[in-house]
Amino acid sequence: MRSLLLYRILSYALLIVAGFLALMLLAALPAALANPVLLLFVFLMACVIIYSYSSWRFLNQAIDKHQYCKPRLRDLIKVNSYFALGIGLLFVLQGISLIADPHLSEEAANQAMANIPAEANFTKEDVLKLLRFMERFFLIYGFVLVTHIFLTWSMLRQHRDAFELPKDPE
Numbered sequence: 001m002r003s004l005l006l007y008r009i010l011s012y013a014l015l016i017v018a019g020f021l022a023l024m025l026l027a028a029l030p031a032a033l034a035n036p037v038l039l040l041f042v043f044l045m046a047c048v049i050i051y052s053y054s055s056w057r058f059l060n061q062a063i064d065k066h067q068y069c070k071p072r073l074r075d076l077i078k079v080n081s082y083f084a085l086g087i088g089l090l091f092v093l094q095g096i097s098l099i100a101d102p103h104l105s106e107e108a109a110n111q112a113m114a115n116i117p118a119e120a121n122f123t124k125e126d127v128l129k130l131l132r133f134m135e136r137f138f139l140i141y142g143f144v145l146v147t148h149i150f151l152t153w154s155m156l157r158q159h160r161d162a163f164e165l166p167k168d169p170e
Contacts, residue, residue, distance in 0.1 A: 003151060004063070010148040011056045017141060018052035021045055048087055048145070051080035055152050062162035063155065071163050074156060081149045088145035095139025105131050 025045050032038035054076040061067045098104050109128045116122050 003154070007148070007151045007155060008059065010144055010151065011052075011059050013144060014052040014148055015056050018049045022049050025049065044083060044087055047080045047083035050076060051084040051149075054080065055148070058152070058155070058159075058162075062159050067162070068164075068166055069162050074163050077152060077156065081152060084145060085149050088142045088149065091138045091142030092146065095135050095142060098135045099139070105135065 025042060028038065028042055028045075032042040054073055058069065058073060058077060061073075062069045105128060108131055109124055112127050112131075113122070113124055116127070
């Protein structure tokens, strides 16, 4: 029961972040079409968004309402969870390495300051605070995403009957 409550909380948290990621994805799509290297980033973010939505839909239909779900939903969850797991692990490893070595954040802040126009009125401390916030946010998001994926795999095994056609009552 506790794992279901945790799963529910994490599902809604992921859904909120997926909404923001979807907006960011729409903004990045024109740039990705102009620069094919960005298409990989767009693909991976789309996988995280699709995973977040499809796992929330599994929670609502299969677990809460005990309704039949098409096997396509299970397949969507499984396939996109593998890519989302890679992104989540990448966020965790990147966050840990940046927190462990603050010099890397200083270098990134220096590079960002070189690219920011002078009229933007950003100080190095402002950029450094923003980078540190983003480090911690993506570290936490990575932990939440990885935890949610393992819980989803467990819930898929537990509720596998939701993907079977209901039997005739004859």
